[in-house]
Amino acid sequence: MLILVVDDSRVMRQIVIRTLRQSGHGGHDIVEAENGREALELCTTRSVDLVLSDWNMPEMSGIDLLESLRERGSTVTFGFVTSEGSDLMRSRAQAAGAQFLIAKPFTPEAFDAALNAAKVG
Secondary structure, eight states, rough: EEEEESSOHHHHHHHHHHHHHHHTSSSEEEEESHHHHHHHHHHHHHHOOOEESSSOOSSSSHHHHHHHHEEEEEEEEEEEEESSHHHHHHHHHHHHOSSEEEEESOHHHHHHHHHHTOOOO
């Protein structure tokens, strides 16, 4: 399985990767992107199985990335890992095709629950 971690903060990408490992989901190949535009390019050139994306990023936001992927017919499993988890954001994410939204600060247990619910290996 190929997991794409998208966040404009390198430190946050590393925290997400570490939390994936702590949650028992670390035995996969992981690639990183620092914004939605870079992530979109990776999704068109690689066979990505799961995208874990921040919402607010320069160049292309996470929600714009998700909407672009869905417009192109991609059914990749997509979840947000973001500092904002309001009901409005959760509704918008779900309407756009996200399988889950994990709000920061997060725990390995939150990752495990979200990934298991989304039936991610």
